[in-house]
Amino acid sequence: MSLDSSDVEKIAHLARLAIAPEQTERYAADLSNILDLVAQMDAVDTTDVEPMAHPLHMAQRLRADAPSEPNQRERFQANAPLAEAGLYLVPKVIE
Amino acid sequence: MQWETVIGLEIHTQLATQSKIFSGAPTAFGAEPNTQACAIDLGLPGVLPVLNAEVVRLAVRFAKAIQAEIAPRSVFARKNYFYPDLPKGYQISQYELPVVGKGQVEVVLEEGAVKTIGVTRAHLEEDAGKSLHEDFHGFTGIDLNRAGTPLLEIVSEPDMRSPQEAVAYAKKIHQIVRYIGISDGNMQEGSFRMDANVSVRPVGQEAFGTRTEIKNVNSFRFLEKAIQFEVERQIDVIEGGGSVVQETRLYDAAKDETRSMRTKEEANDYRYFPDPDLLPVEIDAAFIEEATADLPELPDAKRARFHTQYGLSEYDANLLTGSRDLADYFEAVAAASGEPKLAANWVSGELMAALNKAEKEIAQSPVSAPLLAGLIQRIKDGTISGKIAKQVFEAMWAGEGDADQVIESRGLKQITDTGAIEVMIEEIIAANPAQVEQYRAGKEKVFGFFVGQAMKASKGKANPQQVNEILKRKLQG
Numbered sequence: 001m002s003l004d005s006s007d008v009e010k011i012a013h014l015a016r017l018a019i020a021p022e023q024t025e026r027y028a029a030d031l032s033n034i035l036d037l038v039a040q041m042d043a044v045d046t047t048d049v050e051p052m053a054h055p056l057h058m059a060q061r062l063r064a065d066a067p068s069e070p071n072q073r074e075r076f077q078a079n080a081p082l083a084e085a086g087l088y089l090v091p092k093v094i095e
Numbered sequence: 096m097q098w099e100t101v102i103g104l105e106i107h108t109q110l111a112t113q114s115k116i117f118s119g120a121p122t123a124f125g126a127e128p129n130t131q132a133c134a135i136d137l138g139l140p141g142v143l144p145v146l147n148a149e150v151v152r153l154a155v156r157f158a159k160a161i162q163a164e165i166a167p168r169s170v171f172a173r174k175n176y177f178y179p180d181l182p183k184g185y186q187i188s189q190y191e192l193p194v195v196g197k198g199q200v201e202v203v204l205e206e207g208a209v210k211t212i213g214v215t216r217a218h219l220e221e222d223a224g225k226s227l228h229e230d231f232h233g234f235t236g237i238d239l240n241r242a243g244t245p246l247l248e249i250v251s252e253p254d255m256r257s258p259q260e261a262v263a264y265a266k267k268i269h270q271i272v273r274y275i276g277i278s279d280g281n282m283q284e285g286s287f288r289m290d291a292n293v294s295v296r297p298v299g300q301e302a303f304g305t306r307t308e309i310k311n312v313n314s315f316r317f318l319e320k321a322i323q324f325e326v327e328r329q330i331d332v333i334e335g336g337g338s339v340v341q342e343t344r345l346y347d348a349a350k351d352e353t354r355s356m357r358t359k360e361e362a363n364d365y366r367y368f369p370d371p372d373l374l375p376v377e378i379d380a381a382f383i384e385e386a387t388a389d390l391p392e393l394p395d396a397k398r399a400r401f402h403t404q405y406g407l408s409e410y411d412a413n414l415l416t417g418s419r420d421l422a423d424y425f426e427a428v429a430a431a432s433g434e435p436k437l438a439a440n441w442v443s444g445e446l447m448a449a450l451n452k453a454e455k456e457i458a459q460s461p462v463s464a465p466l467l468a469g470l471i472q473r474i475k476d477g478t479i480s481g482k483i484a485k486q487v488f489e490a491m492w493a494g495e496g497d498a499d500q501v502i503e504s505r506g507l508k509q510i511t512d513t514g515a516i517e518v519m520i521e522e523i524i525a526a527n528p529a530q531v532e533q534y535r536a537g538k539e540k541v542f543g544f545f546v547g548q549a550m551k552a553s554k555g556k557a558n559p560q561q562v563n564e565i566l567k568r569k570l571q572g
Contacts, residue, residue, distance in 0.1 A: 014364060016177055053170040053192075053369045059377035065112050065149035068119030069133035076137060077129070086128035087236030090179040093226055 002032040096334070097298040100326050101306075102261045102291055103253035106268055107246045108278045109222070109286035110153045116221050116245035117144030117187065124284050132224070132239035138183035144372055146171075150245040151376060153277040154194045154219055155386040157247060160275050160393055161214055163198025165383060171219075171373040174365045179237050180224035188248075190367040193218035194376065195247075200271065201395060202263040203413055212264045213252030220246050241285075247277070253292065253303065258322040262315050265289055270394050274419050282313045289318055293325045295333070304329070305339040309346055309353055321346035325353050397422055405435035414443050420457045424464050431468030434475055441467060445488050462491050470498040483507050483555055510557045513565070516549075519557070520565050523548045534570055545570065 003011075005024040008031065012019045019027065073086065082089035115122055118135035135142045158165045172190035195217035201209050224239035249268055255261045269287055272278040280287045294306035309325060312318045324346075329339050344353040392400070394416050401412035401422075415425045425442045429435040446467065450460060470491065474484050479502060490501040502508055510516060523545060524531055534541040549562045 014175075014366065053375045054371065054373075056374060058374050060146050060374040062148035062151060063119075063145045065114050065147050066119070067114045067121035069114075069121075069135075071130040072133070073127075073129045076132075076134070076139075082234065084231060084234075085236070086130070087227060087231070087238055088129065088179075089231055089234040090237055091235070092233055093179055093228065093235045 003028045003035070007031075098295045098326075098330050099298045099300075100256055100258075100322075101253050101294050101296065101303055102255040102258070102322060104251045104255070104261060104265060105290040105292070106249045106251075106265065107222075107288045107290075108249065108268070108272050108280065110150050110245040110247055111276065111278050112147060112149045112153070112245055114147060115243035116147050116150050116219065118243050120243065122244050124281075126240055128236075128238040129240060132242055136182075136239055136243040144187065144370075146373065146376065147245065150219055150247075151194065151378065151382075152386040153245075154217065154247055155378065155383055156275045156277055156390060157217060157249075157272065158195040158198065159383070159387040159390060160271050161198035161200050163214060163217070164196030165378055166192055166194050166196060167378055168192065169194040169218075169376045169378075171370045171376075172367045173370045174220075174367055176365060178223070178226075179235060180226045180239070180242065182224070182239065182242065186221060186223060187370055187373070188220035188367075189218035192375075194378070195249075200264065200267050202260070202267045203409075204263055205259065207409060210254075210260065210263075212254045212260075212267075215250045215252050217247050217249040220248055222246050247272075253294075258319040258326070261291060261322055262319045265315060265318060267394075270417065274394055275390055285313065288313050291318065291322055291325075293322055293329070294339070295326055295329045304333075305341050307339065307341065307353075308343045310343055310356070312346055317346055317348050320348075320351055321353055324351060328353065391419065401425075405429060405439065407435070407439050411439050411443055414447075415439060418457065424457050424460070427464035428468045428471065431465055432471035432475070434471050437471050437474065438468070441471060441488075445485065449488075449492055461494060462488065466491050466497055473498050473502065477509060477511065477558070478502060479507055479509050480555070480559060483509065486555075507556060510553055511561065513561060516553075516557055516561055516565055517569075519552050520545075520549055520562070520569055523552065524569055531570065542566070542570070 005028055008019065008024045008027045011031075012027075077083040077086075077088065080088050110116075112122055114120060115136060118133050120131050120133040120136055123131065135144060155165055157163075169189060170192040171187050173185040174188045174190070175185045177184055193216045195214075197216070198214040199211050200214065201211050203209055222241050222244040224237055224242040227236035227238065229236070251264060255264055269280050272287070273280045278286055282288075289312045291309045291312065292306045293309065294304040296302065296304040307325060307329070309321050312321055325344065332339055340355075343356045345356050346353050397416045398409075398412045401407050401416060402409060405412075407415065416422045421442070425438060428438040428442060432438055446460065446462065449462075450457060467488075470484055470487055473479050473487070474481055479487060486505070487498055487501045487507060490496075490505065491498065495501050495504070527545075527548070530541050530544055534545075545566050546559075546562060549557055549566065550559075553562075
């Protein structure tokens with residue numbers, strides 16, 4: 001399996017990563033190598049193996065349905081670049 | 096060409112919990128912005144989600160109610176996309192292994208036919224926050240109170256063939272989630288939101304046409320109109336020589352049309368993968384037993400029982416089982432009055448009309464079940480006629496007391512004193528010689544005029560049977 005530059009650009013865009021044009025070739029090669037490694041594992045017969053969702057052999061623990069988190073808006077918003085009227089402000093999103 | 100419509104629905108219903116699905120922040124509606132968004136909801140570094148037991152319990156109740164498989168092991172996955180109201184950059188959802196598997200519901204269509212609609216699956220997920228696009232001097236405001244609110248997304252099979260069927264199915268799911276108490280189903284507050292996948296194909300063709308998805312519809316009426324518009328639009332496109340583009344569309348209620356959301360081309364590439372922060376959820380028989388032991392009678396069973404136990408028509412039985420509150424109210428009136436059919440008529444007629452007019456729910460009715468039962472008893476024992484009863488009902492609605500108090504204070508007791516009615520009728524006959532002449536000459540229609548006069552003279556209080564009887568006798572001379 002090999003990725004080309006346009007695959008790399010698409011993946012980078014989906015992850016919102018900025019990649020310099022001269023780097024795409026190298027990323028394409030590196031990522032292709034990783035996929036080759038996965039392809040080797042993929043060749044193993046796993047017919048009777050249950051897909052693993054988590055490396056720990058445990059079930060999810062559940063918590064009781066009770067509110068326990070106090071309002072800490074002022075503290076959280078002190079870290080935000082912009083906040084107003086209790087809202088976090090972000091660059092305008094065009095629908 | 097004849098076209099067939101194919102519709103599937105995805106319904107997001109908010110689960111009725113006190114705290115969020117993965118955090119201990121409260122879920123109360125209407126709080127000040129961002130006062131119910133904790134570090135986990137904000138996706139701050141180093142936090143870990145812990146699953147709320149109640150959401151699993153509620154999902155299991157839903158599975159049981161639609162006879163669905165309950166996955167003994169289900170897995171949470173990350174659905175990756177970027178939007179400011181999703182601080183983590185992913186939504187925790189379920190993908191390959193949802194908690195609720197295949198199930199089904201029955202819907203009653205307008206002609207009375209019953210149709211089974213398949214439910215493909217239902218999965219647990221967290222809601223995103225809310226973006227406020229009003230102008231904050233060029234910025235968008237973000238309220239994350241809703242972020243992390245538990246949702247159950249219920250996905251149907253593409254089994255519906257008309258907008259009306261889609262609405263019947265959506266109403267059925269709405270009815271079920273409220274009956275079993277897993278959601279308040281409040282559509283104004285966004286607790287029940289519908290997405291419709293719509294396509295058309297030539298009648299007889301097996302392959303589905305290209306579908307579009309109408310997002311975020313929050314009323315049954317809009318759902319019907321949006322699908323109707325979209326079906327017509329797709330047929331126009333195809334018959335005009337074009338082809339339908341698979342895309343997401345929004346319904347604009349003001350213009351009654353759907354329009355394309357200008358989404359980025361890769362928007363649907365969510366790159367799901369199992370969330371390493373959460374372990375698989377295991378549900379055993381004991382958990383299922385505990386979650387479902389107190390499930391109430393479901394709407395279909397109740398409808399069938401109302402039909403047989405009270406002798407109600409299918410229509411009335413269906414109407415009166417619309418919600419649990421309504422069904423309980425009706426049963427209370429039927430039991431206290433001993434007149435189930437009169438109770439059904441009054442609840443589905445006068446009471447529902449008054450509630451609709453006042454935009455009130457049954458639980459807020461100023462006329463309680465015992466009050467209405469008291470009124471029905473007074474009709475039954477002949478104290479008042481059905482017509483006067485409507486006046487008494489209005490007075491009870493306005494808070495003038497129970498039926499007996501209203502009848503007493505307004506002097507509405509039916510006149511059953513034969514002597515008094517006779518005197519009144521003699522006066523009417525004496526005052527209208529011309530009409531008496533006509534009646535006696537064979538013009539029997541004039542009888543209605545005399546009945547009208549008698550009811551007017553008695554202000555509607557004369558017993559109608561007695562009036563008829565005495566009038567007939569006296570007019571014959």
